[in-house]
Amino acid sequence: MATATKRATPGRVKGETLHDGFLRHRNFRWMKIATLLSLIAIAGYFLIDVQPRHNGGSWYGYGLGTIGALLILWLTLLGLRKRSMTRGRWSLKAWTSAHVYLGLSLIVIGTLHTGFQFGWNVHTLAYALMMIVILSGLYGIFAYATLPVALSNNREEMTQPQMLDALRSIDRQLHDAGQPLEHHLAALVQSSLDQDPFGGGLIRRLSGRYPNCATRAAQAAIRRETAYKPNLGEDPLEKVDALLVRKEAILARVRRHLKLKAMLEVWLYVHVPITFALIAALSAHIVSVFFYW
């Protein structure tokens, strides 16, 4: 998504022509193409009289199926294009733009290709897999359009290694500051140092909630200790308290960072493997269709 202030402006100056997001690329060129393709397919569906009813085996159905299958293969190639830094005047943004809109047009083409005939067979399996891929892709568009701003706001010019460095530095200070404490308090600090603050699996990562956070527990316990003592500025506990508060703040930032990064990536773990399953099902679909010609 482009910024809100960037409305369509004809006659851009040099150097700025590139500054469009993948969704707005070249004034929505691929959205227009994909819409046109879908409209033609829909119009064809209603104008062409196939007897006894629309199905995948008519000439029109074969036509849609061929277009759909080729599109699926081409859409898969984005993964290759992204990683293969060849020379030449290509732009991955243009590819992404085409990938998004042509991929969405598959909803129309694929559905019309079925002729709305579904069943418990490999043909419908291929269709279902395709829809899963497209739906995960839709989530991806949503994530790409909304999350980058939050990611940028959260990190405030810090890089991920810098955040982790800051965390390690606080840990070292905590370790030193915890030495003079009584045993049960030192154990609290130690529990904060020992815990992997980002462990706990995918759900934790995606939710950003860590209910068993030892740092928070330690901070709360130490705050209970210090709450009724006067702050003379020389109590080692006060220092530990301050350090734990700082650690919590930085932990919150890293956790938000990891959560956003995970949300930006997690859908690919559905999108890509299911694509391969789809290609397998699609092959089976095509082979079986021709086998039972």
Add this chain to the structure above:
Amino acid sequence: MAESYRIAIVGSGPAGLSAAARAAQLGISHVLLEKTDHLSDTIYKYQKGKHVMATPSQLVLRSDMDFEAGKREKILGTWDDQTAGHKVNVKYNAEAKAIAGQAGDFTITTTKGETIRAETVVMAIGTQGNPNLVRCPVGEGATVQYQLDDPGEYIDEHITVIGAGDAGIENALGLAADPEQRNTVTIVNRSAEFSTAKDANIKALLAAEAIGRMQILRETTSSAIDKGMITFDTRDGEVKVRCDRVIARMGSAPPRGFVESCGASFEDKDGKKVRVAGTGIEFSSADRVSYPVLSPTFETTTPGIFVIGALAGYPLIKHCMNQGHDVVEFINGNTTLKPADEPILVGKFKDLPGKKSVDEWLEFLRTNITILDALSPLQMREFMLDSEARFYRKGETIFERNAPGSSLFAIASGSVLVQVSPADPGITVPIGSGLIFGEVGLISGRRRGATIIAAEDSVCVEISRTAALRLQSQVPAAKAAITRISTERQLLQMFGSGLTSADLGGVLDGATIIPVSAGKPVITEGEEGDDIYVIRSGSMVVEKTVGGKPVFLSYLPAGSYVGEMTLIAGGRRTATVRAAVKSEVIKLSGAAMRAVMEQKPALLEKVRRDMAGRQDVNAFIEAKKDSFSGVVDMYSSVATFLVDQGVGEATDVLLIDENLCVGCDNCEKACADSHDGLSRLDREAGKTYAHLHVPTSCRHCEHPHCMADCPPNAIHRGPDGEVFIDDTCIGCGNCQRNCPYGVIRMDSVPPKKPGLLSWLFFGAGPGPGEPSKKWSYAHAEPGVEKPKKAIKCDMCSGIEGGPACVRACPTGAAIRVAPEDFLSVSRLEREES
């Protein structure tokens, strides 16, 4: 009785060693003075295992010592062996403190008080200089040291480190690292900020302070050092602290003062010993980067004292060694010896018409080109090493309008034509023999302003930027000539309107060149004045106060002018013009300009037109300030942010729109895969404002800081405006240190990866992007040493399709822009529509 020798060589670096070896071979009585207890201290201090390179590769080595690229240890080992083999008379721990006397009878006094007598002295002391000493009084028995070899050897001590640069901070951190040593460490910094140290060091220091490992005294200087005690001058008064040891790390001074005083006579002035003018060794100018004046045989202005090596302006090892050999030959009376750079110069002149020897060509160029007139034959040789002599047939294009280039051209014979109008190549202005052209590129770093073709068969010298700068510092007359011509041409080109140089005579006489430091205004809104300012180098921003806040109006690159409004329309200045980066402006007197405009209505017309454009922008901002002040504010603050990030001196900068960036790092991977597997950009690092992120990546500055001090002169500006480092890089790291934006890294090329498909299908290799250090190490070709060289963005020059980072961005977040396109108010107008 002092020892007496025919030649005394001061400094045992490559130059001094080579000279001593030659003297030993020739059987001349000699002594090699070395201030430390080992040879070649500069190379000795390189980090362990550093790969030392031997450039320029086309230069033949002429020395009794061997030298080829290899590990530091191997090179030092070879030299140690050969020094012993040649029976070189080395005197270790002998640091020369003073050199007095005249040719045939010099006396060298060492810091230990020894004296050595010699007929001739060869100075090969390099430019590293000596550590700055503490200036406060040091009492009896106090320990002050200027180096820290092993922080682990001090225990239970109160140690004060003076100087909070990188060296000082690293020392202090080392001493405080292990609490078991029970050292009490104090570090003293003169100011409140740590301006000279690396960010990582400052962070580590502050962290160490936070946990109480050490004490930092800010805005403090030491006032007295006594045994067991140090006295500080702090902001709050005098403080005494226990101190067993002082480690002073306050930088080092170039050895110029010492060199100048060699062989000089002194007189008493106000109770101080002052060098008598005209005695001692003269330097070419008062510039910080000037070198001693030398004859073709490396002899200084004090007969009998010779200077070679880095101090003579030749920082490369091979040059130094050749000079060491040559200087001893010269001293020994060998006058027919041709310098070792002869073959290079022969190569430079071989395509020119007419058979002339190198010396004849040098003399031909020197006498025919006005600005070279004052050069000595040795300087002329050195000058030609960095320059190219070219022959152009009649009608041949020398360079085209808008081509990038920072070199200066001088016409040795023939003449050229400047196509002043882009529309009609028929309109030309001739430039005759002996004169220069292309100076705009040299001064401002901007693209060429006009196409130049040869008017007849011509011989021109293309002077590289470095050579031109050195020439200007060596020869003041050349500098004045270049400045006047460039000012005149810049005005002619900028104003056009059929002006000739004759019209501008009056304006030029009153013109002054004013340096402006970054952020300083040349024109302030509301003040009186009708002078016109032409931006000679750097860039400016124009701001107007609207509703109490400065609003960014426009960005002016070098080659534009400001101040015409009050000149024509009268009244007070309507906007403030500030330097975005360190700049130079030419101030033209308003009265003189008015006189020219009265004579030339076309000029008046042109200035009026320019002014109308600017008034439109002013009016636009004024009119819009109420209706969409939010957008104006936004634009203004983003522009200010970018200028603060050094975009003002950029020619092409990578920006990332963080509204779009999903953090996939495909830009970095693409960069690595397009360049030998090493990424030249760090996407995540860098400043961000309003979601506009300036990543750590080269901006291809107009005047690249990295070029300032490159011993092999390996950094150039390429045909597309890109600043790139070529293969002759010796990996010294100067450019990395000089780059204010931290975009240069030192690394060796990783081994080749398996192809993309074998990774995709079989998981072979590390996949796209830069391979991990671990993988590179495991798959390195055994026995092959790969040197660490400087690498940086080259704007993917030569790669079809342009910068890989932009091509490979899946969402369109990465863009490359030139500042003048990006920082224009036209953006604002369009955004509003």
